Amino acid sequence: MKRIAHICVHVGNGGGGDYIRNLIKHLSHRYEFHIFSPDVENLTSFIVGKNVFLHKINTKRIDLCTFIRLTNILKKKKIDIVVSHGKGAGIYGRMTGLILRLPTFHYFHGFHYSHLSKMGKTLYLASEKILQYFTSLYCFISQSEAEKVGSIVKIKNHKIYVNPNGVDTAVFHPSENLTAEPRAIYLARNDAIKNLKDFARLAELSSMSHSNLMFDLVGLDPVELIDPPGSLREIINQAKRLGNFRVLPYSADPKAILAGGRYYVSTSKGEGLPLAVLQAMSMGLNCVLTDVSGHCDLIEHGRNGYLIKKSDYYLNEILDTINALENDASLRVFIGNEARSTVIKKFTHVTHFDAVAASYEDFC
Missing domain, CATH: 3.40.50.2000 (Glycogen Phosphorylase B;)
Incomplete structure (x- = not known):
């Protein structure tokens, strides 16, 4: 051996x-x-x-x-x-x-x-x-x-x-919960490249438009959950006070986490080829991601997900994309099916x- x-x-x-x-x-x-x-x-x-x-x-x-x-x-x-x-x-x-x-x-x-x-x-x-x-x-x-x-x-x-x-598409299969409340999920450790601050800012922007969209940031360790480091602390705590933002610890069962979401959102500044996105796509979530390395290998914009180019207003563009999907259930189903089909064909x-x-x- x-x-x-x-x-x-x-x-x-x-x-x-x-x-x-x-x-x-x-x-x-x-x-x-x-x-x-x-x-x-x-x-x-x-x-x-x-x-x-x-x-x-x-x-x-x-x-x-x-x-x-x-x-x-x-x-x-x-x-x-x-x-x-x-x-x-x-x-x-x-x-x-x-x-x-x-x-x-x-x-x-x-x-x-x-x-x-x-x-x-x-x-x-x-x-x-x-x-x-x-x-x-x-x-x-x-x-x-x-x-x-x-x-x-x-x-x-x-x-x-x-x-x-x-990913194992037999394990990460579509969930019936996709018709439940609108929730955007981001699975990421606390790393500067993951840009967690901007994900938290999405919750603030969403609340200003009186949206019912919920946000889950998943992946901080127990210490960080209690006391997030540096400037991230203030932004996360402010987002949590809005009532539409949760911070959850890392889970060894990402399927259970993703099953509670309708959207997967990433504000990352760069990736290899993120497993979390592949898992979300395999489960039929609608992915709205920054247009960076790794993401662009997975997503064909408007067909199996959405790529948002970084700009001063890109967070607004992410929310606009999600709001458009919220108003078109048939489009959500189409995007989710195409996302899973992409994984089955190319990323098993x-x-x-x-x-x-x-x-x-x-x-x-």
């Missing part, structure tokens, strides 16, 4: 953690997985009876001791391929792979650096341009992400591999993980 190491920044709340759980679920019968992350305890109950081993390592900080420890574990466990996910993990994964002469795969899961300082951007881009020489394969979960990174980092074409995310979990396994075999 081939041994695959996955080095992650986190495996808790959000798409990254969900991706690792799905990977384990679908491929641990074929491969022995070693998962390295600062929060591997989030997987403890999930791996029972599976060929999975957890290693708690702080991949968010770069230091020599961690590098030596990681290298020794990979060598001792006779790892065949090193796969890294995210920034810090990407440095560890590719450098240990270089030392041990192992194939190295890297996932960005969204190429985000706009929030960094000028110096931070320079260092990050410079490091990626160097690390590409030690990267066997860049794994992208959307074509738009591959094109964006490829043009900036100047990755050679033979190292670019695009395998779109996928079987297709995705079969391709993942094939990529392993190519390098083992």
